[in-house]
Amino acid sequence: MSLWQLELKKAFRSPVVYVLISLFLFLNFSLLYKHAGIRDELKVTNELVDKFGYQIDEKMFAKLRVYYLAKLEKMNELTNKKIGKTYKRANDFFAPSEYKNRENFNKAEFHVMMETAMIENYYESISNIDDFYRKLDLSKNALSDIRGYGLKGAAAEHTRHYYRKLGERLDELVQNGEHKTLFFFGMIYRMHALLFKDLMRSMIFQTMVLVVLITAHIVTYEFQNRTHLTAYSSKRGRRLMVDKLAASLVAALCVSTTIVGPSLSVYFLLFDYSGLWHVPVSSFFNREFSFPYISWWKLPFAAYLGLIVVVFIICQLFFAMVAYVISMWCKNNYVAYALFAIGFGVAVFVPGIMPKSSLALFWTIYTPFSLVLNPHLWFMGWNVFFPKNYVPMTIIVWIVLLTAAMAITLLKFKKEPIH
């Protein structure tokens, strides 16, 4: 077994790691279980995609109309038979005043109503898509950001420039029809937020806790156990720290996989995305707020998910490197945890105290600590704090910074007296 593997083994000897992994997975499964009730309703979207494809055009719309009307007719036959009443719209059946009538239907029949209402929602919304995007006025968003954040001078100008760029992307998006695609109803189910905000953000913080714990544990292990004099005077000597770095990075990958793998597996077992992998995330139906999700590049859901997972892993590697550098300087795992937490807090806090007229306000967000706060907005144009280069630039800048920090730290350690 090579030295980095021996170092890795040390990390996974700690029962705390297993307790935390179990706890975090339990929390994630509980979160998904809470939303499991909607899984049947989501199947309707996949059925529609199976029948008509996900791209919305006139031909598809015409077919959907025929299908919807047939469903509505079938539903009305059922309601006429059971309660002697028909509905103009399927959703009328779900009006509060109809609650007494709804009691006359069994589960299977109720499912027919629900399915018809869902198809109706799609059918009716499709008619509004063009109008919705036509009415989007990004200059109003610019003004809202400028007023909301109190931006002035260069910062305000930067905001206007940002929305001009986002406007160009919006035009492109409308031009290539990315938005006119079927996806889960974001306004009803908030699946993007569930997956990329609630679940992904939880996983980011859970994995970060484990990564920092493990890295500080590995790096300070010899100092904590008083074996540093023996270890660093051995043939491998201070280069053992390179093995510890490799072990920390591999541990970060292992922990990321252990948290993300089962959590995402359960998510996709619960919620059927089988027909939606190729649907762009900028779909009109993915919209959860008054402003739609506009990805800076055309990204199908599968590619977007892949990118998010990759960025997730990169961020965890960054956290491992930050914890590594801190641990190398303080040589005490508890102090390292505290310093990491303080560093995280400071990095998140700093953009808030920057002058509102300065561009430094935007530069200071390029940290993995700010980045991980909103994984559901990675690669998205949302507001002025989510520029096109936000994710790639943060990654590039921090690769350079952390490589330099680690090189300096390792060189320092090479010359450092060990007592």
Add this chain to the structure above:
Amino acid sequence: MLVVNHVSKNYGNFEALKDIDLEFSSGIYGLLAPNGAGKTTLIKLLATLIFPSKGEILYNGTNISTLGESYREILGYLPQEFGYYKNFSPKQFLSYIGALKGIDPETLEQRIDRLLKLVALDDVATKKMKKFSGGMIQRVGIAQAMLNDPKILILDEPTAGLDPKERVRFRNLLSELGRDRIVILSTHIVSDVESIANEVIMLKDQKILYKDRILHICKMMEGVVYETVISYEQVATLKQRVFPLSERQEDGLLKVRFVAKGAPEPAWTAVKPNLEDVFLYVYRDEMRGEGAL
């Protein structure tokens, strides 16, 4: 040959070692001084854990910092405060240290078995060390220092925690090892080195005081060490005139061993000085500071 060439070590304004010059070839060297005299500093310098503020340490003519890995490859080191992994067994721990020392797995396994037998830990080789006594831990420490069959073996207070039987066995082991390698044994216990060291190095005021064979060092005090048997009432008077080394009860009287520089009295018997006499006399100021005398 290991050469310490005009080495000084400073910590801020404090000089822990001043202009140390030493040469080591095969044999056992006893580094003898009270606590705080700079023994551990010198040893850490030799183990490349700290670096000289001035001067250099050479092995076969090359600076040990330049040699790096190839120097540490031939180094075995037992620190004064030997740390270990409580949840590891001696076998697991020695395997890890062996990996750090770059020993190939097959050789390592054989060496571990042999060394555990040598330090009488073979019956607890797979037991977790958290339940081990201080002496057992120290023996694990000795085994790890010898794991790579080092050409330079540095042992800092190796007998701490060992019982008398283990000490004797350890000394015998060192005598054997010292034939074809450099063994540097740092201690403040004179009996650890008296019977086995080829040379003794004594540090005082952060400098080398003596580096010589035990016989030669003891010769320096020849003619000034005496013994006399007196009553308890006479002890206070005698102590005002001489430097007492040891006292022992004998038939209701007290046999006192002491150093006296002036003309001897008839009741005094001149005795052959031993290393402990030299140690107590040389470090009398330091020992008083520690409250030993």
